[in-house]
Structures are given as C-alpha cells and as structure tokens.
Amino acid sequence: MELGLKDKTAIVSASSSGLGKAIAMELCREGARVMLFSPFEEQLKEAQAEIEEKTGNRPEYEAGDITKAEDIKRLVKTTTEKLGPVYALMNNTGGPSPGTFDQFCDEDWQKAFELCLLSYIRLIRECLPIMRAGGGGRILNSTSSSVKAVLDNLILSNTFNIVNAVFDVSQSVIADAAGLIQGSTDITPDMLTELETTLEGMDLGPLLGLWLQSSVIGLTMQIMGIIIFVLVYGRMIEIYLMTSLAPLPVATLSNRELGGTGQNYLKSLFAVGFQGMLILVCVAIYAVLVQGIATGGDPIGAIWGTVGYTVLLCFMLFKTGGIAQRIFGAH
Numbered sequence: 001m002e003l004g005l006k007d008k009t010a011i012v013s014a015s016s017s018g019l020g021k022a023i024a025m026e027l028c029r030e031g032a033r034v035m036l037f038s039p040f041e042e043q044l045k046e047a048q049a050e051i052e053e054k055t056g057n058r059p060e061y062e063a064g065d066i067t068k069a070e071d072i073k074r075l076v077k078t079t080t081e082k083l084g085p086v087y088a089l090m091n092n093t094g095g096p097s098p099g100t101f102d103q104f105c106d107e108d109w110q111k112a113f114e115l116c117l118l119s120y121i122r123l124i125r126e127c128l129p130i131m132r133a134g135g136g137g138r139i140l141n142s143t144s145s146s147v148k149a150v151l152d153n154l155i156l157s158n159t160f161n162i163v164n165a166v167f168d169v170s171q172s173v174i175a176d177a178a179g180l181i182q183g184s185t186d187i188t189p190d191m192l193t194e195l196e197t198t199l200e201g202m203d204l205g206p207l208l209g210l211w212l213q214s215s216v217i218g219l220t221m222q223i224m225g226i227i228i229f230v231l232v233y234g235r236m237i238e239i240y241l242m243t244s245l246a247p248l249p250v251a252t253l254s255n256r257e258l259g260g261t262g263q264n265y266l267k268s269l270f271a272v273g274f275q276g277m278l279i280l281v282c283v284a285i286y287a288v289l290v291q292g293i294a295t296g297g298d299p300i301g302a303i304w305g306t307v308g309y310t311v312l313l314c315f316m317l318f319k320t321g322g323i324a325q326r327i328f329g330a331h
Contacts, residue, residue, distance in 0.1 A: 006031030010088035016043035020092045033083040034059035067114040076126040085134045089127045091120045092142040224310045231317045267330035278320040286313045
C-alpha cells in the first residue's frame with residue numbers, strides 16, 4: 001500500500017514492543033524514516049534489528065522516559081538532526097497500574113496524568129512548530145478501548161484516556177473548521193488612500209469632531225480587546241481546570257447512583273471543545289462584517305460600524321459557553 005510516507009520522518013513512542021513496534025514496522029515498509037522511542041534500550045536494539053530484517057529499512061532509536069519533558073525535547077531534537085524535520089507523530093504509551101479509586105494516592109494519579117495525557121501534550125507541543133514550518137504533518141494519538149466502554153479496575157487508565165480522546169476529537173473539529181475564516185480585517189493601501197482623500201476634503205470642525213470620537217472609540221476598543229483576551233484565555237484555563245479534576249467525576253461512571261456526575265462531566269468536556277468551534281465561527285463572521293465596511297465618504301460611520309461589530313463579537317463570545325452547554329445538555 002502506498003501511503004505517501006516515503007522519505008518522511010516519523011516518531012513512534014513506546015515502540016520497542018507491541019502495538020508501537022508494529023506501527024513502526026509498517027511505517028518502515030512504506031519507506032518512512034522512523035525514530036523508535038522507549039525507556040528499554042535493549043528492547044529497542046532488538047526491535048531495530050527485527051524491523052530492518054523484515055522491511056529492509058533501518059529505523060533509528062532513542063531511549064528515554066516519556067514522562068520527562070527533557071527526554072521528549074531530546075527525542076525531537078535528535079530525530080530532526082538524524083532524520084530531518086518531523087512529518088508524522090504517533091503518540092503511544094503503556095497504561096498505568098490497574099486498581100480501584102481508593103487504592104491510589106496522589107503520586108499514582110500524578111504518574112498516570114504524566115504518562116497518559118501530559119506526555120502526549122508535550123510531544124505534540126515539540127513537534128507542532130516543526131510540522132507548521134514544513135507545511136503540514138500528521139499526529140495520531142493512540143488510546144484504549146476504555147474511551148468507548150469503561151473497564152473495571154482500570155480507573156487511572158479510564159480517566160486520562162477518555163479526557164485525551166475528547167480533546168483529540170475537539171482539536172480535529174476545530175482544525176477542520178478553520179477554513180470558515182475567509183474574510184480579513186487587514187487595512188489595505190487602497191483603503192488608506194481613500195481615507196486620506198476623504199479627510200483632506202473635510203473642514204476643520206468635522207475633523208475635530210472626528211478626532212474626539214476617534215479618541216473615545218480608541219479607548220473603547222482597547223477595553224474590548226482586553227475583554228476578548230480574557231474570554232479566550234479564560235477558556236484555556238477552564239480546559240486545564242477540567243482536566244485536573246477529571247479523576248473525581250470519572251471515578252463515578254461505573255456507580256449506579258453517582259454515575260450522573262461522571263456523565264455530566266463528559267458532556268461538559270464536549271461542550272468546552274465545541275465552544276472552541278463556536279468562537280472560531282464568531283471570529284469568521286466578524287472578519288467578514290468588518291471587511292465589508294466602506295471607508296470612502298464616511299470615516300465616522302466606518303469607525304462606529306467597527307465598534308458596533310466588535311461589541312457584537314464580545315457579546316457572542318460571552319454566549320458561546322452557554323450555547324455549547326445547552327447543545328450537549330451539560331449543566
């Protein structure tokens with residue numbers, strides 16, 4: 001099968017054995033330049049030899065701990081130096097220890113968080129700038145079947161696999177929706193020329209009035225900018241808070257009496273992800289509206305029109321959270 005991966009660089013984590021090794025082998029069959037990653041160096045050497053023997057394509061390997069940020073940075077740096085810019089990232093990892101909710105301490109939860117969720121985030125964060133600079137790439141996150149049906153005695157794995165899956169789906173939807181933004185709020189040289197011609201034809205009185213209005217509007221727009229900044233970054237903080245609280249509601253999913261708590265938490269997760277797409281839609285509409293404002297002949301009207309659309313944008317950004325929650329029935 002030709003997948004268009006020949007001579008493209010791919011990182012596969014947890015690839016010294018099992019699913020990760022199988023994926024690395026198929027990538028090598030496609031002619032990709034593959035970097036294996038695992039904490040077990042001897043197993044990596046064996047996997048390297050086996051993959052080369054079966055595919056004729058020798059992968060490189062790097063030993064390290066996927067829960068350590070410095071090891072992930074080293075992995076991406078070494079991969080780029082040896083194989084070239086990263087095109088594909090296969091996030092894969094083993095699961096945390098099995099057990100029930102009351103068997104784990106804070107340290108166990110922290111280790112599970114770093115293994116099943118934070119490791120994926122760190123790898124994506126390191127590879128994403130390289131992929132953007134190269135014009136694109138592919139990121140695939142492997143999880144567990146527990147994202148579809150909660151597995152008994154795997155509370156640590158269930159929690160972070162489910163959260164990871166929800167945000168992975170949300171990220172994909174938002175990325176696909178980015179094509180909505182067709183308009184632009186840039187000021188072109190032609191627009192400036194028209195505005196300059198209009199201002200030169202105005203008397204002193206109207207110019208002073210325009211200057212006073214512009215001063216007031218400039219302050220208003222700064223305030224609006226702060227509000228939009230707080231709204232967008234507030235959503236990011238909300239995502240981090242919901243992720244950190246995941247163990248408690250997810251632990252109730254299998255309980256007949258308290259299961260509604262976990263179900264509502266999952267609805268809230270989907271609502272937060274969907275809110276990101278609604279914010280993108282609002283910005284797309286705003287760009288189209290602002291682009292359609294005519295500056296020739298009435299600069300005052302153009303300025304107030306922009307202010308009106310910006311106020312409307314702020315209002316709609318405030319409403320996106322409530323709309324998303326109502327769609328998914330979260331409360």
